[in-house]
Amino acid sequence: MSPTVAELLERNRQLAATHEPFPTFSEMSDAGKSPAKIAIVTCIDPRSNPDRFLGLNPGDALVIRNVCGHIAPILNDIAALDVFIGLSDIMVVHHTDCGASHFNDSLIRDGLKKRFPSNEDVDTMSFGAITNIEQSVKDDLTILKKSPLISKELGERSVGFVYDIKSGLLTAVEG
Numbered sequence: 001m002s003p004t005v006a007e008l009l010e011r012n013r014q015l016a017a018t019h020e021p022f023p024t025f026s027e028m029s030d031a032g033k034s035p036a037k038i039a040i041v042t043c044i045d046p047r048s049n050p051d052r053f054l055g056l057n058p059g060d061a062l063v064i065r066n067v068c069g070h071i072a073p074i075l076n077d078i079a080a081l082d083v084f085i086g087l088s089d090i091m092v093v094h095h096t097d098c099g100a101s102h103f104n105d106s107l108i109r110d111g112l113k114k115r116f117p118s119n120e121d122v123d124t125m126s127f128g129a130i131t132n133i134e135q136s137v138k139d140d141l142t143i144l145k146k147s148p149l150i151s152k153e154l155g156e157r158s159v160g161f162v163y164d165i166k167s168g169l170l171t172a173v174e175g
């Protein structure tokens with residue numbers, strides 16, 4: 001069973017007792033260290049955790065997660081990060097058995113219309129549902145490569161993968 005918020009807060013108090021302070025941006029700058037420059041975009045699903053499947057240590061990469069790991073909802077973030085720190089690469093990682101392949105957008109739209117019948121915006125909204133994992137990775141790479149907010153160089157250094165939740169392996173998907 002999932003822990004309660006109160007139980008999570010208790011874990012935080014215990015973990016903070018042995019917390020090693022992270023450097024601030026100015027402390028990193030003084031020490032000649034640069035912030036992470038690889039962005040990893042993946043799903044919020046707890047099974048698709050890049051800290052685990054890539055063995056990330058703090059400071060290794062910038063992880064952005066949303067439903068499925070889609071680019072469109074976080075394109076502003078990517079553009080801002082690239083201006084602010086200069087991204088070197090983008091990894092788009094979708095995973096097998098993603099929840100986004102178990103619902104479709106009309107199901108979510110119908111549910112929202114029941115809750116908010118007078119909201120007409122819902123009719124034109126999409127919610128990231130997918131039918132094919134490899135194709136969804138390709139489609140998100142295409143959004144990156146075609147975006148007027150992403151440099152051609154960064155678009156070319158954007159790579160896609162499917163993470164297999166059973167084998168733990170990443171398989172490259174050509175964009």
Ligand SMILES: [Zn+2]
Nearest residue numbers: 043045098099
């Ligand atoms: Zn998922």
